[in-house]
Amino acid sequence: MWRKVKKSNVMLQGGKKLEIESVKVHERLEKLEFSLKNRLEKDQKVLLKVRNFPKRSHFTIYYLLFQECCLLRNIKIIYSGIISNTLFGLYQATYTDADGTVKIAAATQHCPSDARRLVPCLDEPSFKASWTVTVIHPKGTKAVSNGIETNGKGEVSGDWIISKFETTPRMSSYLLAVVVSEFDYIEGFTKSGVRVSFSFHCLQDAGIRCLEFYENFFDIKFPLKKQDMVALPDFSFGAMENWGLITYRTTSRYVRANEIDSAWLWFGDLVTLKWWDDLWLNEGFARFSDNRSLVSFQDDFFLPNALVKALDADAVSSTHPLSFRVDKAAEVVEAFDRITYEKGASVLKMLQAVIGQKNYNNAQASDLWDVFDEVVEDVKGPDGNSMKTTEFASQWTTQVSFR
Known part of the structure; x- marks a missing residue:
């Protein structure tokens, strides 16, 4: 893998059941250009050690610098792992x-x-x-x-x-x-x-x-x-x-699964969230879009299969806001729930009704709201002024429940 580094240590995830056998580091002469002709052919003997941190699921490569910082380096890692029976x-x-x-x-x-x-x-x-x-x-x-x-x-x-x-x-x-x-x-x-x-x-x-x-x-x-x-x-x-x-x-x-996952090919793959705090953008948009596709675009399908489920999930004491802090990726598994999927889709459907369908077909949550603001200048809020999507949407994405 080619990595641009500004210091002499590189941290990679890979501590889960992987045995690192050897690591070699190549340096590339230019800072930004991607050109194989400038790749150094011989291995730079710069590696000091590889330290494994299994509890944190990562290891760190410590090595000396023979060139200035900010170079692109190729890190060749020979390793072995297991085929597990854990489904992960x-x-x-x-x-x-x-x-x-x-x-x-x-x-x-x-x-x-x-x-x-x-x-x-x-x-x-x-x-x-x-x-x-x-x-x-x-x-x-x-x-x-x-x-x-x-x-x-x-x-x-x-x-x-x-x-x-x-x-x-x-x-x-x-x-x-x-x-x-x-x-x-x-x-x-x-x-x-x-x-x-x-x-x-x-x-x-x-x-x-x-x-x-x-x-x-x-x-x-x-x-x-x-x-x-x-x-x-x-x-x-x-x-x-x-x-x-x-x-x-x-x-x-x-x-049903195929509709949703086909939508994810755009919302979760082509465009991906920066961090898991905004997981609902992936899941909510995909669920909302799937309700516009083949067998489930009618309101009489959306109401019982998304909105009612969202209201039920949001009425219990253990509910959470759509956007919430996730400190590490392992915690996000708990967020794959009806709030993320069904409430996310319901809030987006509501937003579509507010700003108009013609403006809606157009990712970090704030980036999304800014884009909506650019195309809905003619939509007025309750006070008669231009509606700010951030202010409107945050009432639904950062607070729990629906009251």
């Missing part, structure tokens, strides 16, 4: 095929802070990276990842093959995904040419139509060449919107 990071899943035979698959679940279980990285949402993935897997299995397969597949040995995937756009590390299985996939294409593959047949038409709907709704073409959708019996979430590889729990309501 890279884990083993089991399923039964049509013949009743029990099969084993390998899959990943990295949200919110478990990409570090698979690879040393920075996996907070504000850090972006492009990922080039190569998977060595048993013959007879198929590997899928975020990028589309390249022509690099080949045999490593008699029992193993290698699959290579195109480099992804810059994305948050928790969206990195891999599935290795014996699933049979069926394929289709959107009108814009995106290949959509499914490990289950019932979602083919709905999945394609969802992608087409959101491309049209946002007026932004889906930026990847393909989107895989894989159902897993052993899965900790209902669904996960990994860019290019959505994963579902087999028992999920497929069409």
